[in-house]
Amino acid sequence: MEKSQLLELLSTAAPRAGKLVPSTSDVSFEEIGDGNLNFVYRLSTEATSVIVKHAPTYIRCLGPSYSLTQDRLEFEYRCLERFHAIQPGSCPQPYYYDKIKSSVVMEDLKGHRIMRYDLMESKVNLEAVRCVAKFAAHIHCATLLADLSESDQAMLLKDFENPVMVQLTKDYIFTKPYIAEDETNLCNPAHKDLVDAIRQNETMQSAIKELRRKFAEEKTCLCHGDLHSGSIMVKEASAKVIDCEFAFVGPPAFDLGLLLAHYVISYLAHCTKEHLNSEYLQLMLQAVELTWDEYTSNASTKPEEIPRFMEETLGFLACEILRRVIGAAPVADVKGNTSAENRILLIGTAILDGSQKKIHTVAKLIAECKRVAEK
Ligand code: ADP
Ligand code: MG
Secondary structure (H helix, E strand, C coil), rough: CCCHHHHHHEEEHHHHHHHCCCCCCCCCEEEECCCCCCCEEEEECCCCCEEEEEEEEEEEECCCEEEEEHHHHHHHHHHHHHHHHCCCCCCEEEEEECCCCCCCECCCCCCEEHHHHHCCCCCHHHHHHHHHHHHHHHHHHHHEEHHHHHHHHHHHHHHHHHHHHHHHHHHHHHHHHHHCCCCCCCCCHHHHHHHHHHHHHHHHHHHHHHHHHHHCCCCCEEEEECCCCCHHHCHCCCCCCCCCCCCCCEEEHHHHHHHHHCCCCCCHHHCHHHCCHHHHHHHHHHHHHHHHHHHHHHHCCCHHHHHHHHHHHHHHHHHHHHHHHHHCCCCCCCCHHHHHHHHHHHHHHHHHCCCCCCCCCCHHHHHHHHHCCCC
């Protein structure tokens, strides 16, 4: 977006957002987006600043020939409103949504940093990790369809019927990575044999198919839909969640699986020989355990449902880590780090190929991560 368009947007937003939006006379702006889909601008004066997130008509990282509906930010705005209502301060405060300009104006989380960049520098605050796990549990619990009145159920389903973004996830997490000739895959050729084996492994392919079905069909509660370390901003023990355009009503294990997946990726990215005993690696495994414990003790999963929920969570975790190596959206933690990518492919395979060994608990996942780290 041009500066003039952004300024026009601010003047439309001002009556709703009041003093929170800078006056248009002396605003400076910069594009700060590092995501795959949209453009993000910070508009500031000396006194104040806001964020404007704009959805172009296409997928930013793939280019203008990959078109995508712009109303995705309507879901983001709606979801930020919900999160704010359920847990104030858990996400940037949404100020204004402009349908015509496909833009959301929201609070600037100044001083917070994307968690992924901290993890890449071996920095993690377990209180922030705890905060995100608790947040996920609260959001899921507060929006459980089974506990809502019929009219609230209908409203939640209507507000978050997000077919385009759900389809994008179906394609880019569960389908395209396993189609060898799909041109969007960015897999390092060094992994050809392992990736071919994954694509031809019938046990894994049917497990992935079943997880895709569950993702698309199970309607349990409101899910963030893209809850990973790149969608979390942290500042010491504080953690806030951003980037909610994938919000949908689905299985809570999907959010939890993605969240855990990126702690596992960070662990596997850091376990070089000289760092095997580093404090950071211990902390990452604690982050995995803590996230699981904090989530389950704050969520309403019944004890008898825990084993199945854990298995589903691990299944979604495996799909997420595999697609970050094989598919269209690699993560900065491991990009170009062939041995880390290899460890990720091994863990993903170990989880989804039940014929090898059964990894159906978080304790077994941690043991397997340690085993792969030493290879
Ligand atoms: P995309 O949908 O393209 O992935 P994100 O919502 O993830 O976009 O935002 C991209 C980047 O912009 C984030 O990684 C973060 O650095 C920055 N950002 C987004 N929202 C805010 C905010 N409210 N406050 C501060 N920075 C933000
Ligand atoms: Mg993002």
